[in-house]
Amino acid sequence: MTTSPGRRWISFYGDDFTGSTDSMEALMLGGVKTVLFLQPPTRELLDERFPDIQGFGVAGVSRSMTPAEMERELTPVFASLRDAGTPVVHYKMCSTFDSSPEIGSIGKAAELGRTAFGAERPIPILVGAPALKRYTVFGNHYATVGDETYRLDRHPTMSRHPVTPMNEADLRLHLAKQTDMAIALMDILALDGDEAIVRERLRLRLAERPGIVLYDVLDEARLERAGGLIWEGALAGGRFVIGSSGVEYALTAHWRRRGLIDRDASLLRTVGPAKQIFAVSGSCSPVTESQIRYALRRGFVGIPVDAARFAAPEEAEAYRRQLLERSLSVLAQGGSPLLYTAMGPEGLATEELKRRMAAAGRTSLDTGRMIGEQLGKLTREVVERTGLQRFLAAGGDTSGYVTRELGIYALGCLAPIAPGGPMCLSYSDDSRFDGKELALKGGQVGKEDYFVRVLEGR
Secondary structure, three states: OOOOOOOOOEEEEEOOHHHHHHHHHHHHHOOOOEEEEOOOOOHHHHHHHOOOOOEEEEEOOHHHOOHHHHHHHHHHHHHHHHHHOOOEEEEEOOOOOOOOOOOOOHHHHHHHHHHHHOOOOOEEEEOOEHHHOEEEEOOEEEEEEOOEEEEHHHOOOHHHOOOOOOOOOEHHHHHHOOOOOOEEEEOOOOOOOOHHHHHHHHHHHHOOOOOEEEEOEOOHHHHHHHHHHHHHHHHOOOOEEEEOOHHHHHHHHHHHHOOOOOOOOOOOOOOOOOOOOEEEEOOOOHHHHHHHHHHHHOOOEEEEOOHHHHOOHHHHHHHHHHHHHHHHHHHHOOOOEEEEOOOOOOOOOHHHHHHHHHHOOOOHHHHHHHHHHHHHHHHHHHHHHHOOOEEEEEOHHHHHHHHHHOOOOEEEEEEOOOOOOOEEEEEOOOOOOOOOEEEEEOOOOOOOOHHHHHHHOO
């Protein structure tokens, strides 16, 4: 990046772990050296350990939190990112807009951001990311599965999501259930044409004093145009932005066009194959289902996980020990264990899980956290016992809790495996977990051979 050494242009907080690695990957692909932390880094840590980075992120799990929990989590994080002084501070949410008024509320994040960063300028929201096959058109959001693109309220996974089902594809209407902030739209037509005309269209929308401006994204040209408008707004004081990794793709596209970073400046490389990996999945996505089935046909050893047995703490410990012994047995025989809680959206025993959780005094809203924590403890125990170098976690919430259990304080981006699911390198003060290779993916990320690609390092 052609700026003074050490200058940092962007910081971000990811509302789930795989979303955070997605943003880091997008920046690294664009030539912006970036590190992802599990807690907000101190200025001393940034300056002493990572003096040459131009961007950094904080991996969170706010997507699985209630609004009250989000306020406790995000208030100090936003203050830390504000004080770090980057021109852009990005609240990174999933490219399928996973949220509801009760869990992972993007509206609540916007309100907290307005409090932390001021209300002088509206908050840009950009969700589309053509690299991930996510598109926003006239405010309605679409996502591609295989060769077919679905409106979100007809999406085979998101329309039936067990915690945050998407029953409204118009992001303005969906978001209006979460906040009273007025929402303006820069649609695909408003983003077309001469730059001066596009700026005037935005000015007219801002004259209505909305709290939020939603940007359509259909293709790379409009993505870059939106990135330029967001960057100009940031330099004018509107530092806080909400969106998917489309924000990073948009900004790096604009920075490349303006000559601020090299056009061919990817910082990612390739890695070689591993003899074995340990894989866990807490995802109900049909995409992950196809990946699990493909991996099992290619030699991975499947270990089904009954998530309901994690509901009661006393049973959870004993059950996790059983899973550990089975996993260690597979590894001792030279295999790669693959533990999964579901085979697609119908694969989770939902009613039994709800009954067990209710009996344990929990609600279904705790599901992602419970599964993630237990799979994270299991992964830690496997690494402690075997010293395994490479492992994989599927599912946004699962990836976040798995990584937190490992005592890792930061991640770097090593190599692309699939858009949104890179291979990462761990940083830890504990030598057992330092320098490990982690592949972390959301439920919708990757082709059917993703698990095999991670094993083979391609």
